[in-house]
Amino acid sequence: xxxxxxxxxxVCSTFGLTLRQVRLYAHTPSLDRGHEFLxxxxxDAILATAVSTGKARxxxxxxxxxxxxxxxxxxxxxLFSGVEFSVDPARGLNGFCDFLFTRSPLQLVVxxxxxxxxxxxxxxxxxxxxxCIAAMVAAREFNADATVIHGVVTTGSEWQFATLxxxxxxFDTRVYLSTELPAxxxxxxHLLETx
Numbered sequence: 001x002x003x004x005x006x007x008x009x010x011v012c013s014t015f016g017l018t019l020r021q022v023r024l025y026a027h028t029p030s031l032d033r034g035h036e037f038l039x040x041x042x043x044d045a046i047l048a049t050a051v052s053t054g055k056a057r058x059x060x061x062x063x064x065x066x067x068x069x070x071x072x073x074x075x076x077x078x079l080f081s082g083v084e085f086s087v088d089p090a091r092g093l094n095g096f097c098d099f100l101f102t103r104s105p106l107q108l109v110v111x112x113x114x115x116x117x118x119x120x121x122x123x124x125x126x127x128x129x130x131x132c133i134a135a136m137v138a139a140r141e142f143n144a145d146a147t148v149i150h151g152v153v154t155t156g157s158e159w160q161f162a163t164l165x166x167x168x169x170x171f172d173t174r175v176y177l178s179t180e181l182p183a184x185x186x187x188x189x190h191l192l193e194t195x
Contacts, residue, residue, distance in 0.1 A: 001092035003085075003138070008129035015137050017169040024161055024172040028190045030182035033068055038181060041065070045178055048156060054122035058098060061156030062120050065181065066099055069188045077192055078102040080110060085138060093138035095131075100139075101192060114139035115195035116150040116188075125160055125175070128153035136164040150191040159184050161191075 012019050041064060048060040063081060070079045079101055086094040099118035104111045117135040121128040136149045143149075149164040159176040162169065176184050 002089075002095035003092070003097070003131045003134045004095055005092060006130035006134040008126065008133065011130045011133045012169060015134075015167075017133070017137075017164070017167050019169050019171070021171045021173050023174060024163065024170065025174075025187045025190065028183075028187050031069070031072060031185040031189050032182050033072070033185065037068060041178075041181060045156065052122075054120060057122060057156035058120040061178065062099070062118070062154055065185060066101075066118065066188070069185050069192070070101075072185075072189060073192060076105055077115070078105055078107050078111075080107075083110060085110060085114075085135065085142075087138040087142045092134060093141065095135070097135050100135075103195070113143040113145070113147050113195075114149070115147070116152070116191060118152045118154060121153060121155050123155055125153055125155055125158050132162070133164070133169060136162070136169075140164055140166075148195060150195060152188075161187060 044060040048056040066079055070077055081099055083097055083100055085097045085100060097117055098120040100114060101116040102111055103113045103115055117132055117139055119128040119132040132151045132153045136151045139149045151162040153160050157178045161172040
């Protein structure tokens, strides 16, 4: 078993998580990266949706957003793409994470604390919940302390955020659309700076 084998909501009972849904980032300021960035992202979104694969969405719609947030934060965090994250294979807490942020800027190896997991899906946002939650549980255990782990499942067109603190799993009630990139990037910057 691996992260990708977990389904939602079964993953919650597997790991003893209490699920709730609230508005998480209602007052988080947006991060404006300028008209040129938004225009380039709009063009790349057209390309990604025309190609219509998860890989295209990951490369053209998601990675540039995560990379731009990292750039804005002066590269104080490491950003990994497609990295293997093996914490406890016997419990299925292993596999590949589409994207992973760590507190350390060291890019050579994943180091604790892992603070955010992002799973990219082609068109099924909810279909990525199980995988993302399992990776968040792995990050919580990898960190070996009581930090909050942030997660996001995205198709590139839709973004939904979650937090895991102990056994409390909270999903944002709001799904953000790619037309709201400044708000999405503001949330990403906020969770990295406050994690």
